[in-house]
Amino acid sequence: MLExxxxxxxxxxxxxxxxxxxxxxxxxxxGPSGSGKSLTLRLIAGFERPDNGYIKLNGRDITGFPxxxxxxxYLPQNLGLFPHLSVYENIIYTFKAKREKVxxxxxxxxxxKFRIADLLKRRPTSLSGGEAxxxxxxxxxxxxxxxxxLDEPLSYLDFHIKFQLMAFLQLLxxxxxxxxxxxxxxxxxxxxxxxxxxxxxxxxxxxxGDKYDLFNNPPLGFGEKIVKGLKIIESLRG
Amino acid sequence: MAILTSFEGACLATILGCxxxxxxxxxxxxxxxxxxxxxxxxxxxxxxxxxxAVGIALLSFLNERTVLGNLFLKFHITFVDxxxxxxxxxxxxxxxxxxxxxxIGFNATPxxxxxxxxxxxxxxxxxxxxxxxxxxxxxxxRGAILAFARSVSEIGALLILSYYPKTAPIxxxxxxxxxxxxxxRPVTALVVFLSxxxxxxxxFLSQKRWASARG
Numbered sequence: 152m153l154e155x156x157x158x159x160x161x162x163x164x165x166x167x168x169x170x171x172x173x174x175x176x177x178x179x180x181x182g183p184s185g186s187g188k189s190l191t192l193r194l195i196a197g198f199e200r201p202d203n204g205y206i207k208l209n210g211r212d213i214t215g216f217p218x219x220x221x222x223x224x225y226l227p228q229n230l231g232l233f234p235h236l237s238v239y240e241n242i243i244y245t246f247k248a249k250r251e252k253v254x255x256x257x258x259x260x261x262x263x264k265f266r267i268a269d270l271l272k273r274r275p276t277s278l279s280g281g282e283a284x285x286x287x288x289x290x291x292x293x294x295x296x297x298x299x300x301l302d303e304p305l306s307y308l309d310f311h312i313k314f315q316l317m318a319f320l321q322l323l324x325x326x327x328x329x330x331x332x333x334x335x336x337x338x339x340x341x342x343x344x345x346x347x348x349x350x351x352x353x354x355x356x357x358x359x360g361d362k363y364d365l366f367n368n369p370p371l372g373f374g375e376k377i378v379k380g381l382k383i384i385e386s387l388r389g
Numbered sequence: 390m391a392i393l394t395s396f397e398g399a400c401l402a403t404i405l406g407c408x409x410x411x412x413x414x415x416x417x418x419x420x421x422x423x424x425x426x427x428x429x430x431x432x433x434x435x436x437x438x439x440x441x442a443v444g445i446a447l448l449s450f451l452n453e454r455t456v457l458g459n460l461f462l463k464f465h466i467t468f469v470d471x472x473x474x475x476x477x478x479x480x481x482x483x484x485x486x487x488x489x490x491x492x493i494g495f496n497a498t499p500x501x502x503x504x505x506x507x508x509x510x511x512x513x514x515x516x517x518x519x520x521x522x523x524x525x526x527x528x529x530x531r532g533a534i535l536a537f538a539r540s541v542s543e544i545g546a547l548l549i550l551s552y553y554p555k556t557a558p559i560x561x562x563x564x565x566x567x568x569x570x571x572x573x574r575p576v577t578a579l580v581v582f583l584s585x586x587x588x589x590x591x592x593f594l595s596q597k598r599w600a601s602a603r604g
Binding site (some may be wrong): 196197198211217222226227235244247249290294296 | 392499502505506509511512513516524545
C-alpha cells in the first residue's frame with residue numbers, strides 16, 4: 152500500500168531507506184535518537200523532499216504532492232494542538248480546512264470512543280498530558296487519513312499515563328484499523344503495539360519483521376541491545 | 390490640523406509597515422535563502438541611521454527626477470511636500486518595529502502546528518491565516534503600536550522630505566524656533582497627551598482582544 156524508496160542527505164548522516172507497509176497495519180519504527188526516524192515521517196508527510204527516490208501510496212507516486220494533498224496525518228511529539236482553538240474546534244479543523252461539511256455522526260462517535268465529550272469547550276493548554284493525547288488522536292482520526300504518522304507520541308508522559316494511552320492506541324488499532332507508522336525509541340511501546348517492526352540506525356534500516364522475528368534473530372547494534380533489555384525485564388517478572 | 394496630519398500619516402504608515410513588514414518577518418522566520426543575513430541587517434537599518442539621513446536618502450531616491458519618482462508620478466503620486474511623503478518617511482523609520490515584533494511572534498509559533506494543519510488538509514495560505522497569524526497577532530499588534538508611536542514622533546526625515554503638510558512635531562519645532570519655549574508648550578502638551586492616550590488605548594484594546602489567543 153505504501154512504498155518508500157528514497158535517500159536524503161541530512162547532517163550528520165544520509166538516510167537511505169526502502170520499505171513497504173500494508174494497509175491497516177500498525178507499523179513501528181524503532182531506533183536511537185538521531186537515527187532518522189522523525190525525518191522518515193516528515194518525508195512521508197511531505198514536509199521534506201527526498202534527494203532521490205519515491206513515495207508511492209496505493210501505487211500512485213505522491214513524492215511531489217504537497218502535504219495537504221496526501222491524506223496522511225502527522226502527529227508530532229508535542230501533539231500540535233492549536234492553542235487558540237477549543238478542543239471541539241481542533242477536532243473539526245480538518246473539515247473547515249478542506250471546506251467540507253462537518254460529519255457530525257462520525258465526529259460524535261470518535262468523541263465518545265476517546266472519552267473527550269466533557270473536554271470539548273476547553274482550550275488545549277488547560278488539558279492534562281493524557282487528555283491532550285486523546286484529543287490529538289481523536290482529531291487525527293476524524294480526518295480519516297490513509298496513513299497516520301505518530302512521532303514519539305508517548306515520549307513525554309508519566310509512566311502510568313503512558314500505559315493508559317497505549318490502551319487507547321490499542322483501541323484505535325482494533326476499532327478503526329488505520330494504517331499507522333509510529334516512531335519511538337521505546338521497545339516496550341514497540342512490543343505492545345506493533346504488527347510489524349522496523350529498526351533504523353544511522354539512516355539505514357537494519358531490521359524488518361514482527362516482534363518474534365526480532366526476538367529470535369536480533370540484528371547487531373540497537374536491535375540486539377533492546378532484545379537483551381527486554382529479556383532482562385522478562386526474567387525479572389519471573 | 391497638524392495633529393490630524395500626524396495621526397493620519399502614522400495610521401497609514403503603520404498599515405503600510407504591516408503590509409510590507411509581516412511577510413518579510415515570515416520569510417525571515419521560516420525560510421533559509423541566500424542573502425538572509427543581509428536582509429536581517431537591512432531591516433534594522435532605519436533604527437541605526439540618523440533620521441535626517443533617512444530623509445536625504447528618501448529624497449534622493451523618490452524625487453521626480455529619479456526613475457522611481459517618475460514611476461510613481463505616472464500614478465499621480467509625488468513624495469516631496471505631500472501626505473505621501475509623510476507616510477513613506479514615517480513608514481521607513483518605523484517598519485523595523487513591525488518586522489522585529491512579528492519575527493518574535495512567528496518564531497514563537499511552533500512549526501509543528503503548521504505541519505499538523507497542512508497534514509489535516511489545510512493549504513499553506515489557510516494555515517497562515519488561521520493558525521500562524523492568529524497566534525502571532527499579539528506580537529504583531531505590539532509592533533504596530535510601537536511603529537505608530539514612532540511615526541507620530543518623527544521629525545528628522547520629514548524636515549527633509551516633506552515639510553508640508555505640517556505634522557505636530559514640525560509645528561512644535563517651528564513654534565520653539567520662532568517664539569521660544571512658552572509658545573511651544575501648549576501644542577507639545579496636547580500632542581504628548583493625545584499620543585499617550587492613543588498608545589495606552591491601543592495597548593489596552595490589543596491585550597484584551599488577544600489575551601486568550603494563545604490559550
